Amino acid sequence: MLNTSRNSKQAPLPRYDLIIALFSLVAIALVFFSPAYAQTASGPADAESLAEPVVPVVQINYTSSVVTSDETSRCLNCHASRQIKLVETWEKSTHARNGVGCYECHKANPADPAAKNGHFGFSVQLPVSPLTCAACHPAQYASFASSSHALAFETIKNQPLRTSSPALFESTCAVCHGNELQMKRGRPLNHTWPNHGIGRINTDGSRGNCAACHGHHDDSLERARSPETCARCHRGDTGPAYESWKASRHGTDWHLTAASTDFNRKQLIPVETPLKRPDCFVCHIAPAAANATATHNPGERLSWKLAAMHSAHTENWGDKRMLMQNSCRNCHAGTEIDMYYRRLDAAVLEFNRLASEAAILAGSDRKALDRIKGAAIKGRVGAAMLSPLHTREAIEKLESEKP
Ligand code: HEC
Ligand code: HEC
Ligand code: HEC
Ligand code: HEC
Ligand code: HEC
Ligand code: HEC
Ligand code: HEC
Numbered sequence: 525m526l527n528t529s530r531n532s533k534q535a536p537l538p539r540y541d542l543i544i545a546l547f548s549l550v551a552i553a554l555v556f557f558s559p560a561y562a563q564t565a566s567g568p569a570d571a572e573s574l575a576e577p578v579v580p581v582v583q584i585n586y587t588s589s590v591v592t593s594d595e596t597s598r599c600l601n602c603h604a605s606r607q608i609k610l611v612e613t614w615e616k617s618t619h620a621r622n623g624v625g626c627y628e629c630h631k632a633n634p635a636d637p638a639a640k641n642g643h644f645g646f647s648v649q650l651p652v653s654p655l656t657c658a659a660c661h662p663a664q665y666a667s668f669a670s671s672s673h674a675l676a677f678e679t680i681k682n683q684p685l686r687t688s689s690p691a692l693f694e695s696t697c698a699v700c701h702g703n704e705l706q707m708k709r710g711r712p713l714n715h716t717w718p719n720h721g722i723g724r725i726n727t728d729g730s731r732g733n734c735a736a737c738h739g740h741h742d743d744s745l746e747r748a749r750s751p752e753t754c755a756r757c758h759r760g761d762t763g764p765a766y767e768s769w770k771a772s773r774h775g776t777d778w779h780l781t782a783a784s785t786d787f788n789r790k791q792l793i794p795v796e797t798p799l800k801r802p803d804c805f806v807c808h809i810a811p812a813a814a815n816a817t818a819t820h821n822p823g824e825r826l827s828w829k830l831a832a833m834h835s836a837h838t839e840n841w842g843d844k845r846m847l848m849q850n851s852c853r854n855c856h857a858g859t860e861i862d863m864y865y866r867r868l869d870a871a872v873l874e875f876n877r878l879a880s881e882a883a884i885l886a887g888s889d890r891k892a893l894d895r896i897k898g899a900a901i902k903g904r905v906g907a908a909m910l911s912p913l914h915t916r917e918a919i920e921k922l923e924s925e926k927p
């Protein structure tokens with residue numbers, strides 16, 4: 525079927541004939557696949573998927589600047605002239621230099637709903653689930669899978685917006701938190717694609733998406749480590765981690781020493797680089813010392829659950845706090861660190877108190893309760909990230925909820 529479609533497209537056709545050709549193709553394909561389609565046909569979505577091979581296919585003999593598998597070199601013969609910039613990006617990546625190409629990441633299990641079977645002799649998938657990455661990066665996968673990042677869709681799946689206004693849910697919450705990906709024979713259904721949020725539910729049952737922080741084809745560590753990467757999600761009134769860090773002494777002149785730091789080096793700990801002030805990954809992800817390991821679960825170093833109406837300590841919070849403090853020790857003496865945490869603890873409890881007082885007055889007013897929760901989160905994140913500005917704004921908001 526694929527050959528027919530390619531040949532019919534190679535001869536230049538007048539428009540009218542093209543439409544007829546397209547319709548007859550769909551008809552032929554329908555007959556061809558009728559047993560399979562008869563069971564699952566669900567209208568226009570299927571007609572769309574059948575029309576797909578009609579796109580013009582140009583094959584070239586592409587010579588890559590890197591050594592690839594035979595399968596990947598066949599992908600490149602078609603895709604290098606189609607997605608030119610994508611291929612250029614990939615060719616500069618560490619993956620390309622290590623023989624990890626299109627086929628190695630996009631090959632599919634033919635039984636998976638994400639699989640596009642019969643793709644010029646291959647089974648390929650558009651989405652690349654964390655389980656695909658896990659085949660080569662099992663440690664990072666295990667750590668990520670245990671994080672609240674992987675659960676970010678579970679947090680919002682019962683939000684009324686998801687059923688009342690799916691389009692709005694997809695354009696906002698899902699972009700950061702992820703959505704449940706639905707596919708059939710390699711085609712996304714029900715507007716669940718694009719879907720690059722951090723807690724995406726994949727068709728193989730796994731949770732999460734590595735490409736929420738790592739580029740789709742640019743795998744540079746500099747990109748993953750950039751505060752702008754975290755800032756895509758961690759900003760805004762109800763969780764201003766990025767803005768608070770920026771406003772703190774850690775963030776204001778961070779760029780002065782960052783400019784001379786090689787953020788692509790394999791292991792980055794402050795003592796081994798010119799970096800003098802930390803950004804997000806230094807405290808939350810990177811190893812604190814040469815003999816330590818990085819984590820893909822930023823919750824491992826948190827002693828509080830700040831994003832809540834009333835904050836409580838996390839499980840085994842003392843151990844978690846020590847892991848975070850190892851990072852501070854690269855630059856600070858004990859007194860600064862201990863006193864920081866005493867003040868943070870006191871501030872968190874004060875925000876709990878202010879939120880409780882305001883919540884009692886708000887009674888069952890949902891909107892007021894949401895405002896109060898948002899302000900309490902903002903204040904605690906502001907205090908944790910050392911922004912006097914965000915902490916003050918949150919206090920004012922909470923005070924203003926009192927009549
Ligand atoms: C004979 C040409 C050809 C070969 C070989 C080929 N592809 Fe494709 N591929 C296409 C065309 C044409 C499309 C249609 C989508 C487009 O480019 O807009 C496509 C689509 C795809 C898509 C889906 C994109 C989307 O947005 O739905 C993926 C993923 C993909 N190819 C991966 C691969 C991989 C991996 C290989 C190698 C194992 C490969 N392809 C080999 C021509 C080819
Ligand atoms: C390290 C794994 C990896 C490699 C290697 C890789 N891809 Fe991808 N590709 C991804 C990820 C991740 C995405 C984003 C999909 C997602 O969110 O699951 C993606 C997305 C895509 C898309 C859809 C992009 C869009 O915006 O329309 C195409 C097409 C594609 N890849 C083709 C290729 C081709 C061609 C190659 C070889 C040059 C290649 N990929 C190599 C991981 C990879
Ligand atoms: C077929 C095996 C394979 C797959 C699949 C794979 N990788 Fe890799 N990855 C590698 C290899 C090999 C390296 C280079 C390791 C090294 O230099 O020590 C690497 C390196 C990396 C790096 C470090 C890059 C750098 O510049 O140092 C990141 C980040 C990464 N991979 C993320 C991913 C993500 C995310 C996925 C899934 C979308 C993925 N990988 C899929 C094999 C793979
Ligand atoms: C710009 C990215 C982004 C968007 C858009 C987004 N969120 Fe979030 N959300 C986050 C981040 C980041 C956190 C974690 C905040 C923290 O820990 O400081 C979070 C936390 C949450 C939490 C847990 C904390 C709490 O307030 O109870 C809920 C619930 C939530 N979001 C719901 C939603 C809903 C519903 C939407 C859509 C209306 C949405 N989010 C849109 C990034 C986003
Ligand atoms: C929250 C953002 C984020 C997500 C999501 C994420 N990574 Fe990473 N990743 C990073 C950062 C930041 C680094 C650099 C760590 C460091 O400095 O030591 C990194 C480093 C890596 C490396 C290089 C080796 C190492 O551990 O330092 C690999 C491989 C990798 N990630 C794979 C993955 C895989 C596989 C997934 C999905 C299961 C994933 N990452 C999800 C942010 C992320
Ligand atoms: C100096 C180290 C440091 C830097 C830099 C830093 N953080 Fe934090 N972050 C902390 C500490 C300490 C806490 C509170 C820890 C606790 O609960 O014990 C925290 C808390 C958080 C929380 C709240 C989690 C919750 O409980 O809901 C988020 C989200 C967060 N940081 C994200 C970021 C982002 C994004 C950046 C970069 C823009 C960043 N952090 C920069 C140290 C840092
Ligand atoms: C694509 C969006 C996205 C990106 C990018 C992202 N995060 Fe998150 N992050 C979230 C969401 C959503 C949550 C809340 C998850 C939940 O509780 O449901 C979260 C939670 C967290 C938490 C609280 C963890 C816990 O266990 O309570 C920390 C700390 C954090 N992120 C740090 C980071 C850092 C550092 C980066 C950059 C390296 C980053 N995040 C990148 C969306 C994102």
Ligand code: HEC
Nearest residue numbers: 773774794799800801802807848851852854855861864910
């Ligand atoms: C890479 C080095 C580095 C790391 C890691 C680091 N800091 Fe800092 N911190 C600094 C520098 C530099 C300053 C500003 C002092 C100056 O201007 O000379 C600072 C300032 C501070 C201040 C004073 C804030 C103010 O507004 O006066 C506190 C408190 C602080 N850091 C706590 C921490 C804690 C807690 C951690 C770990 C969670 C940490 N720092 C991690 C380098 C670091």
